[in-house]
Ligand SMILES: Nc1ncnc2c1ncn2[C@@H]1O[C@H](COP(=O)(O)OP(=O)(O)O)[C@@H](O)[C@H]1O
C-alpha cells in the first residue's frame with residue numbers, strides 16, 4: 001500500500017521532492033495512507049493564476065471537515081479536485097491511501113451533494129436514489145431495502161414516488177443526500193448544500209446532517225462560507241483565503257487561538273487593536289503595546305513583524321463607568337464612546353469607538369451596568385483574553 | 401385600437417399571400433379534366449388513383465421515404481454528437497466551429513449542389529441512395545444541431561457531475577441522464593431532418609439520375625415535360641406529409657417546454 005500510494009504519481013520514493021516543498025519521507029507516506037483524504041502541495045491553476053495554491057490538508061477517516069472561506073477563496077475548486085471534476089495541476093491527492101489524481105470521477109467511490117440539489121428531473125425520488133445502486137449490480141431486493149432505509153434516514157419515506165419538481169427545496173436536498181449516501185460511499189462531499197434554503201430550514205438541516213454523519217460514519221467534507229454553520233457542524237475547519245489554507249483546527253481552536261488576523265476576524269465577532277511593533281515591550285512572556293497614551297498587554301510575543309494586532313472577542317470585554325481603575329495589572333482598560341446599544345435578549349451588545357477611531361464590539365450580560373449611545377465608558381478585559389497577531393495591513397474591515 | 405386593427409388586417413393579408421399559392425394546388429388535384437385549370441370545372445379522384453397505381457411515381461415515393469428516413473437517422477446521430485461536443489467542451493475557435501456546422505443554412509444550395517456533383521462523379525455516388533443520404537444530411541444537419549443545442553442548454557451540467565459522482569461512466573451518463581432530457585429536441589431535430597430531405601430539390605436535381613429519382617425530382621421533371629395533373633395530387637400528398645411531420649415536431653418542442 002505504501003508503495004502504490006507513492007508510485008503512481010511518478011514513482012515517488014521516500015525523500016523525493018515531488019512539487020514545491022512537498023517531500024515524501026516515510027512519515028508523510030504513513031500519514032497519507034492513514035488519512036481519509038490527503039492533499040499534499042495541491043495546486044490548481046487556471047492559466048497563470050493559482051486559484052488553489054499549494055495546500056496541505058489531512059482529513060481523518062470519519063471526520064467532519066469543513067472548508068470555510070469567503071467567496072472565491074478556492075473551496076469549490078478544492079472540493080472539485082477531490083471529486084474528480086477538476087484536474088489537479090500539481091501535488092498529491094489521496095483518498096484512503098489511494099492516489100486518485102488520475103482517476104475519473106465515477107471511479108472514486110465518493111458521494112456528492114450540490115447546492116442546487118442536481119436531482120435528475122425525469123426520475124422520481126426513488127429512481128434517483130436507485131440510480132447509484134443500479135450500476136453496482138445489487139440484487140433487486142437488497143436495492144429496495146437500501147432505498148427504503150436511506151429515504152427513512154432523511155425522513156422522506158412517503159415521498160419516493162414524487163418527482164423532484166414536486167418537492168420543496170429542503171425536501172429536494174434531503175433526497176439528494178439520500179441518493180449520495182445510499183451506496184455507503186466512504187467519502188461524502190457537500191458544496192454549500194444549504195445555501196439556497198432559508199435560515200430556519202438551514203438550521204434544522206444542519207442538525208440532520210450532523211445526525212446522519214454520526215449514523216453513517218463516513219468522511220464528510222463540507223464547503224461553506226457561513227462561519228456559524230461551520231462551527232456548529234464540524235469536527236475541524238480549514239479556513240481558506242485566496243487559494244491558501246490559513247489554519248486548520250477545531251472550532252474552539254480557531255475561535256480562541258487564531259493563527260492569523262484573517263482567521264480571527266472571519267470566525268465570529270471581534271475587536272481589533274493595531275499598533276506598530278516598535279511600541280512593543282516584552283516582559284514575563286507578555287507583550288505590551290502603546291495605544292495612544294494607554295498601554296495594552298497581551299500574552300505571548302511576535303518577533304520580526306512590522307505591525308501587531310490584538311484581537312478580543314466581544315463576550316470577553318466589559319464596560320465600566322468613566323473613572324474606573326483596573327484592580328490589577330492583569331486587566332486592560334481603554335476609554336471609549338458608546339455608539340449604539342442593542343438589546344439581544346440574552347444580554348446587550350454595544351458598538352463602541354476608541355479615541356483613535358478604532359471600533360469595537362462589547363457583549364455584556366443583562367445584570368451589567370447599562371450604557372446608552374453617546375455615553376463615555378471604559379472598556380476592560382483580562383490580559384489572558386487578548387490574542388496577539390501579525391497585522392498584515394489587509395483592508396478587510398469586515399467587523400466594522 | 402385602430403393601429404391594432406391595421407396590424408391584424410396586415411397579418412391576415414400576409415398569411416393569405418403565403419398560403420394561397422400553396423392551397424391553389426389542392427382543388428387542382430381534384431380536377432375532373434386533364435388540365436391545371438383553376439378553379440376546376442368538375443371533381444374526381446383520378447389523379448390520386450394515377451399516383452397510387454403508377455409504378456414510376458410509387459418508386460419515387462419509396463425512394464423519397466427511404467432517403468428521408470436514412471437522412472433523419474444519420475443527421476440525428478451526427479447532429480447529437482456534434483452538439484454534445486459543442487456544448488460540453490470549451491476550446492479556442494469553438495464559435496468558429498459552431499458557425500461551420502450551421503453554414504449549410506447560409507451557403508446557397510446551388511453552390512453545395514455543384515460541389516457535390518463534381519465530388520460524386522469521382523466517387524461514383526450519382527443516383528445512389530448513399531449519395532442522396534449524404535447530400536441531404538449536409539442540409540439537414542444544421543436543423544438537428546439547432547434543436548439539440550437548444551435542448552442541451554436547458555440541461556444543468558451539474559447533473560452529469562452528479563451522475564459521475566454516483567458511479568456512472570460518461571456513456572452511461574449520456575444514455576440515462578442527458579439523452580432522456582434532450583429527447584424532445586432530438587425528436588424535433590429528427591423530424592426536421594426528415595422533412596428537409598423529403599422536400600429537398602436543388603441538390604437532388606444535381607445528384608439524381610434516371611435510375612434513382614426522389615419525389616420532388618420526379619415532380620419537377622413531370623411539370624416541365626407534361627401537363628399531367630397527377631403531379632398536383634403528388635404535390636398535395638408531399639405537402640400533407642410535411643405538414644403532419646412539422647406538427648409533430650411542434651408538439652415535441654412544446655413537450656420540452658413543459659418538462660423544464
Ligand atoms: N473554470 C475556471 N476557470 C477559471 N477560473 C476559475 C474557474 N473556476 C473557478 N475559477 C476561479 O477560481 C477562484 C476560486 O473559485 P472557487 O473555488 O469557486 O471559490 P469558492 O468556492 O471558494 O467561492 C475564483 O476566483 C474563480 O473565479
Ligand SMILES: [Mg+2]
Nearest residue numbers: 072075076077
Ligand atoms: Mg463555491
